[in-house]
Amino acid sequence: xxxNWSLVITGLVLAAxxxxxxxxxxxxxPHEVPFMLTGKPAPAFTLERLDGAKGEAKLAxxxxxxxxxxxxxxxxxxxxxxxPVIEWGFGKFGDRVQFVGVVYQDSRENVDAFLRExxxxxAMLFDENGRAAVDYGLAxxxxxxxxxxxxxxxYKHVGPLxxxxxxxxxxxxxxxxxx
Amino acid sequence: MSASLVGQACILVxxxxxxxxxxxxxxxxxxxxxxGHAFAVRAAVVFFCxxxxxxxxxxxxxxxxxxxxxxxxxxxxxxTPLVFRIVSLWSALEGSIxxxxxxxxxxxxxxxxxxxxxxxxFIPYAVGSMLAVGVFFAFLIAGPATPxxxxxxxxxxxxxxxxxxxxxxxxxxHPPILYLGYVGMTVPFGVALGALVSGEFxxxxxxxxxxWTMIGWGFLSCxxxxxxxxxxxxxxxxxxxAWDPVENASFLPWLTATAFIHATIVEERRHxxxxxxxxxxxxxxxxxxxxxxxxxxGVFNSVHSFTxxxxxxxxxxxxxxxxxxxxxxxxxxxxxxxxxxxxQSAVSRDAAFFLNNLLxxxxxxxxxxxxxxxxxxxxxxxxxxxxxxxxxxxxxxxMGITILFLMGVGPALPWGQATKQSLRQMWPxxxxxxxxxxxxxxxxxxEPGALVTFALAGFAANITLREMFLPIRVRMxxxxxxxxxxxxxxxxxxxxRMGGYVVHLGVITIxxxxxxxxxxxxxxxxxxxxxxxxxxxxxxxxxxxxxxxQEGNRRFVAAKVQVTSASGSTFxxxxxxxxxxxxxxxxxxxxxxxTALGDLYLSLLAHDPAAQTVTLNTWFFPLVSWxxxxxxxxxIGTLISLWPVRARVQAPAPPPPRDAEGASA
Numbered sequence: 099x100x101x102n103w104s105l106v107i108t109g110l111v112l113a114a115x116x117x118x119x120x121x122x123x124x125x126x127x128p129h130e131v132p133f134m135l136t137g138k139p140a141p142a143f144t145l146e147r148l149d150g151a152k153g154e155a156k157l158a159x160x161x162x163x164x165x166x167x168x169x170x171x172x173x174x175x176x177x178x179x180x181x182p183v184i185e186w187g188f189g190k191f192g193d194r195v196q197f198v199g200v201v202y203q204d205s206r207e208n209v210d211a212f213l214r215e216x217x218x219x220x221a222m223l224f225d226e227n228g229r230a231a232v233d234y235g236l237a238x239x240x241x242x243x244x245x246x247x248x249x250x251x252x253y254k255h256v257g258p259l260x261x262x263x264x265x266x267x268x269x270x271x272x273x274x275x276x277x
Numbered sequence: 278m279s280a281s282l283v284g285q286a287c288i289l290v291x292x293x294x295x296x297x298x299x300x301x302x303x304x305x306x307x308x309x310x311x312x313g314h315a316f317a318v319r320a321a322v323v324f325f326c327x328x329x330x331x332x333x334x335x336x337x338x339x340x341x342x343x344x345x346x347x348x349x350x351x352x353x354x355x356x357t358p359l360v361f362r363i364v365s366l367w368s369a370l371e372g373s374i375x376x377x378x379x380x381x382x383x384x385x386x387x388x389x390x391x392x393x394x395x396x397x398x399f400i401p402y403a404v405g406s407m408l409a410v411g412v413f414f415a416f417l418i419a420g421p422a423t424p425x426x427x428x429x430x431x432x433x434x435x436x437x438x439x440x441x442x443x444x445x446x447x448x449x450x451h452p453p454i455l456y457l458g459y460v461g462m463t464v465p466f467g468v469a470l471g472a473l474v475s476g477e478f479x480x481x482x483x484x485x486x487x488x489w490t491m492i493g494w495g496f497l498s499c500x501x502x503x504x505x506x507x508x509x510x511x512x513x514x515x516x517x518x519a520w521d522p523v524e525n526a527s528f529l530p531w532l533t534a535t536a537f538i539h540a541t542i543v544e545e546r547r548h549x550x551x552x553x554x555x556x557x558x559x560x561x562x563x564x565x566x567x568x569x570x571x572x573x574x575g576v577f578n579s580v581h582s583f584t585x586x587x588x589x590x591x592x593x594x595x596x597x598x599x600x601x602x603x604x605x606x607x608x609x610x611x612x613x614x615x616x617x618x619x620x621q622s623a624v625s626r627d628a629a630f631f632l633n634n635l636l637x638x639x640x641x642x643x644x645x646x647x648x649x650x651x652x653x654x655x656x657x658x659x660x661x662x663x664x665x666x667x668x669x670x671x672x673x674x675x676m677g678i679t680i681l682f683l684m685g686v687g688p689a690l691p692w693g694q695a696t697k698q699s700l701r702q703m704w705p706x707x708x709x710x711x712x713x714x715x716x717x718x719x720x721x722x723x724e725p726g727a728l729v730t731f732a733l734a735g736f737a738a739n740i741t742l743r744e745m746f747l748p749i750r751v752r753m754x755x756x757x758x759x760x761x762x763x764x765x766x767x768x769x770x771x772x773x774r775m776g777g778y779v780v781h782l783g784v785i786t787i788x789x790x791x792x793x794x795x796x797x798x799x800x801x802x803x804x805x806x807x808x809x810x811x812x813x814x815x816x817x818x819x820x821x822x823x824x825x826x827q828e829g830n831r832r833f834v835a836a837k838v839q840v841t842s843a844s845g846s847t848f849x850x851x852x853x854x855x856x857x858x859x860x861x862x863x864x865x866x867x868x869x870x871x872t873a874l875g876d877l878y879l880s881l882l883a884h885d886p887a888a889q890t891v892t893l894n895t896w897f898f899p900l901v902s903w904x905x906x907x908x909x910x911x912x913i914g915t916l917i918s919l920w921p922v923r924a925r926v927q928a929p930a931p932p933p934p935r936d937a938e939g940a941s942a
Binding site: 117205208 | 567570589590593596597600601603604605607608609611612649652653655656804882883884885887888890892
């Protein structure tokens with residue numbers, strides 16, 4: 099029987115390549131948001147302050163201690179659920195870690211009304227034109243960046259944090275263990 | 278007996294029937310025993326009945342809140358309305374594979390029954406191959422992806438299906454139609470394998486191969502368009518296509534199936550591309566399985582992906598098996614698949630078809646590469662990358678435009694070699710394109726990409742309509758037939774051509790709609806207090822108030838917006854956000870005012886009932902609804918092509934000269 103070996107070999111190579119590439123993907127979380135900035139220096143920003151302190155704040159202002167940067171909005175339900183968790187974390191770890199909230203894609207009136215009702219306990223900034231969100235590769239809110247004391251992004255959490263996850267990530271940040 | 282046990286028993290019967298039918302079909306037919314065929318037909322019917330019973334068991338468990346069945350505990354809920362309880366059958370991984378099994382068994386049984394008296398040797402092999410695919414799916418349902426596990430203790434209620442799927446009625450239609458398309462490709466795969474195994478390459482196997490591909494293709498086309506419509510109507514970002522891995526997964530087999538349908542015409546006319554045509558049928562099926570893998574393995578990141586699951590490796594083994602078996606069979610039979618015809622001229626219909634096929638396959642590779650590139654990059658270089666819309670648009674748009682051009686040129690050129698006269702006949706169509714350009718420029722539509730698309734659409738539409746009406750006119754003039762008789766006769770005599778042209782009109786419509794809605798979209802976003810107004814295109818939008826309420830199992834917040842059009846007519850739109858119990862994310866539900874010229878699309882981005890403010894995202898998409906209104910073209914075109922006619926004995930004849938063909942082919 100005649101057989102066209104080049105076809106057989108092409109088929110086998112194709113099958114092997116498919117199996118290898120697709121097989122590599124097993125065990126991934128399909129809902130994971132790709133993030134390229136892990137281990138890279140946190141992008142600098144200059145944003146308007148919404149808390150008691152007037153004027154603008156820069157990333158450099160928060161140097162020296164690990165930093166937790168929490169992006170949120172008043173229109174986002176899960177952010178409102180998360181808010182007390184972040185405040186709880188600030189109460190517990192606020193002496194060793196800095197907390198900064200960044201309001202994203204929101205109207206000034208809504209934010210002011212929200213903050214009047216629950217005044218921020220930690221620094222609150224306003225990313226009015228979304229520039230910081232773009233630099234940080236924000237995919238949605240809430241998202242929280244854990245930044246080491248030497249200014250590198252150690253981890254990004256997508257979605258609302260719960261107390262145990264927050265504690266775990268802050269501990270890791272304080273020990274500065276490699277992620 | 279519990280529903281779980283009944284379901285498991287049905288699946289077991291299905292598995293045994295498929296395995297028995299497949300093995301006997303191959304073994305007995307190989308020995309020349311005609312009982313192989315008879316057994317396969319009966320096994321296919323039993324396979325279908327068992328799958329149907331399993332699916333009915335699951336539906337009755339879903340409808341009757343039988344939370345002892347694991348799948349019902351996972352997706353059922355007492356608060357879900359009846360229709361969405363039934364739809365829950367395909368709302369999660371295990372159920373969707375069970376439903377897949379039902380459609381597959383339906384196709385296999387229909388094919389087996391239709392050809393039960395056919396004596397060709399490839400038929401039992403074809404049924405056997407399809408049943409082998411059935412074995413794989415029945416095995417999945419029986420083992421790795423079983424929905425029928427019994428839960429103990431029985432939970433009192435469940436979380437309900439994914440809210441995105443409960444949000445719109447199109448979700449009731451989109452998955453079954455898409456599945457009918459996807460799974461339908463199993464039949465041509467079976468026929469192709471049957472032909473390869475039997476080594477029988479007469480004209481007899483090409484007809485069922487083409488017909489059954491057309492069935493799957495018709496469903497797949499409609500399923501893809503309905504999916505785009507659903508994304509547009511539900512997801513609230515105003516788009517309808519995002520080159521998401523799973524959208525690509527449905528597009529890939531559509532591309533190869535479309536290439537296949539065109540290749541069969543060349544194969545039939547010019548006796549060329551036999552191996553190529555067969556490879557396309559095999560590739561189409563492999564791509565549907567790859568697509569299923571993409572949705573269900575948890576490897577790809579997508580709006581469609583089900584949760585992580587363990588069925589990925591099983592699917593991967595199946596994909597590898599399909600590729601290897603197809604390659605080996607093609608290699609064994611390649612000496613029988615030699616082309617006897619040749620392309621004589623670059624300016625001919627043959628060449629246009631050939632180029633069309635190359636483009637479709639190149640587009641398939643482009644989309645496939647873009648889809649799996651993140652995985653390749655991660656596997657090879659260990660880096661995470663994502664391939665976004667710019668890559669796909671940059672690559673696909675020029676190829677799409679070329680295909681549009683060929684869609685016009687192809688039917689206008691004769692087989693064999695173009696004559697000066699046939700080229701001259703294209704002048705009216707070229708003039709149409711020129712008129713379209715002048716008209717667009719005069720009205721200020723000067724975006725180059727859109728302009729080229731509109732011009733080529735005018736060109737292709739002119740040729741398509743001319744090719745459709747020429748034979749009718751000739752009959753009316755020469756045979757003095759009235760219009761309807763001439764139309765009926767012309768369609769009857771050239772069913773596939775006419776059906777194809779109707780589909781072409783649908784495709785041209787989609788091209789125009791995409792170009793217009795992408796190039797001339799207007800977008801505005803504003804935060805409004807009650808009484809404030811904003812402007813989008815010719816509409817003035819006045820925000821009245823926030824409306825809140827409860828509707829069945831969901832709570833909603835809507836912005837009441839009064840819209841005044843340029844003509845002074847007013848209407849109300851209610852873009853809203855739905856909150857489902859047990860879902861943390863609100864599900865936006867845009868409001869769309871749909872007109873033939875364009876859609877006003879409002880999406881509620883943010884709301885504050887205390888301050889009575891809303892943030893609205895508004896778009897005006899010109900002609901966008903033409904995309905969904907093209908569905909009738911696909912349905913009617915496919916039906917015309919497939920409409921059963923009494924077989925006519927046709928002697929293979931040399932291709933007729935062009936004019937005669939235009940009038941009577």
